[in-house]
Amino acid sequence: MRKKAVLVGCGNMAATWVRALRQPDLDDRLVVAGLVDIDLAAADRLRSEFELPECLTGTDLDTMLSRVQPDIVFDVAVPSARLAVVKASLARGCHVLSEKPMATSMPDARQIRQAASEAGRLFAVCQNRRFKEGIRRVRAAVDSGVLGSLNAMHCDFFVGAHFGGFRDAMQHVLLLDMAIHTFDAARFLSGREPLAVYCHESNPSGSWYAHGSTANAVFEFSGDVVFTYRGSWSAEGANTSWDSAWRIVGSKGTLLWDGENAFSLNLVDGDEGFFRPLVQVDVPAAPDPRLVNGHTSVIEDFLRAVESGREPETRGRDNIRSLAMVFCAIESAAARRRVEIDVQEAA
Ligand SMILES: NC(=O)c1ccc[n+]([C@@H]2O[C@H](COP(=O)([O-])OP(=O)(O)OC[C@H]3O[C@@H](n4cnc5c(N)ncnc54)[C@H](O)[C@@H]3O)[C@@H](O)[C@H]2O)c1
Known part of the structure; x- marks a missing residue:
């Protein structure tokens, strides 16, 4: 069954994410069911640009998580929103893949690492430049x-x-x-x-x-x-x-x-x-052609980890060292x- 995802932060980078998520290999395994941005027009624009009529849009993450009950949250919001978005998503039992940077301070990064460990969910960071x-x-x-x-x-x-x-x-x-x-x-x-x-x-x-x-x-x-x-x-x-x-x-x-x-x-x-x-x-x-497609490869690595229970390459516990x-x-x-x-x- 396809996993359900909510994407948070519908600015410039979000189009790259949705484009990657629409690649056949990912699209078969995952559906973007909700788009959240504090600017509703940005979420609506993204939905119409990629022709996602079934996808909900909204400005409040908690409300969206209640409505959609996703397996995964993709966090593409500005760095200053990272801690709140990730903690709220983990607390609802979602696996989270965030854009870089993992946090805007080391204490925030440690809080995220702790929250993922307590929730027993995967948290990873999009270091897409490794996947080229x-x-x-x-x-x-x-x-x-x-x-x-x-x-x-x-x-x-x-x-x-x-x-x-x-x-x-x-x-x-x-x-x-x-x-x-x-x-x-x-x-x-x-x-x-x-x-x-x-x-x-x-x-x-x-x-x-x-x-x-x-x-x-x-x-x-x-x-x-x-x-x-x-x-x-x-x-x-x-x-x-x-x-x-x-x-x-x-x-x-x-x-x-x-x-x-x-x-x-x-x-x-x-x-x-x-x-x-x-x-x-x-x-x-x-050596491995699956690992050279930027965001598509990062998301694929993360999704495979969610599906299989193994750890993603760019897991937060490792990324915190970068x-x-x-x-x-x-x-x-x-x-x-x-x-x-x-x-x-x-x-
Ligand atoms: N991996 C890469 O190569 C790469 C490239 C560019 C940007 N990024 C990262 O992607 C993230 C987004 O960057 P961008 O260029 O798209 O920025 P952007 O400003 O264009 O978009 C960010 C969006 O987040 C929304 N937002 C702000 N606070 C929010 C909140 N609390 N909840 C929901 N939405 C919120 C804003 O309204 C905006 O639409 C940043 O972390 C940035 O560092 C990564």
């Missing part, structure tokens, strides 16, 4: 050990993005609303955990954001791996990919990835000469000092 061809290829290459022992990951994120809306007024906008993807990617690519960070955050002159459009951070990861991040949402003139440009250095060579479809993997091939001879090696295609990178970076920038990340506590 490029990152899966790079992860498989790093995982294969071809680079030797992993030493460092460096990444550049420079995207001059003019959103308007909630981001213009948000505190720590880059770290909290975007770097969460990149930091999560660093954990995913390395398979290591973050131990400490030093971060510098600023809002340079000319920035069209209220706060924190730029950040530079150095993370210490387990296994002596260093991860450096240079990021800006207010740098005009030379955008990188939304998935950043990466340089991953191991004891045997270097893998470059432009965040899109360009890969270069050079390995040392000889032990003589000022510059050692190199051999260029292919980065094989992604969020801890964000908040320790924010703390480091405010205090202008290195901050240790308590991975045990975060988990």
